[in-house]
Amino acid sequence: MSTLLKIMLLGCLSISAFAEEAKLENIQVATDKPALARGAEDWMNNCHTCHTMKYVKYSDLLSLGIDKAKVDGWRGEASVDTPLIAQMSDADAMATFARVPPDLSLMAQARDGGPNYMYSYLIGYYLKPDGTTGNHIFPETKMPDPLGISSVAGAAQRTEMQNTAKSITSFLTWAADPHTTDRTRLGYYVIGYLIVLSGLLYVVKKQIWSRLK
Helix, strand or coil: CCHHHHHHHHHHHHHHHHHHHCCCCCCCCCCCHHHHHHHHHHHHHHCCCCCCEEEEEHHHHHHCCCCHHHHHHHHCCCCCCCEECCCCCHHHHHHHHCCCCCCCCCHHHHCCCCHHHHHHHHCCEEECCCCCEEECCCCCCCCCCCCCHHHCCCHHHHHHHHHHHHHHHHHHHHHHCCCHHHHHHHHHHHHHHHHHHHHHHHHHHHHHHHHHC
């Protein structure tokens, strides 16, 4: 086998292996308020240090049913109408990561795959042979493993972290479009109204045409 053919074969095998590693998980995001409240708390505990959500305010967290005392503890001296601003300054972020971590308000819509991408990214960290962390989904990432899933030893702990990743993903999905549930509910009412109206119009039409015969 020629050297060129060997190189091409190895390249194809490497691409195939990477594609298998980078396959996105399929998850079902939660939409009920208790689950979203847990997701908000998990986000505050694991992501808020570095990331901002400029389109989500502390008052929005109260609307999820989160205890006011807990929200007050998170916001500190900021007003309840203040967006969720990262605790780390942009200057410190540049010094640490060489870039400012992205705003996560619309991340669920910005990435292909949406919730599946975000969840797969959060659980996609692994330890390299040199002891540093990598990510199967986004190898170029500068963000350290936020959940510590790359160093998990047991299945139970990994399951717990996967649940946390799902919780955060559900919250981020809600944050990207907080009114999805309301629109869906309104849509059912509109469809019901149109069905009833169509039925009434059909009855009226039958009565009118019966007089013309």
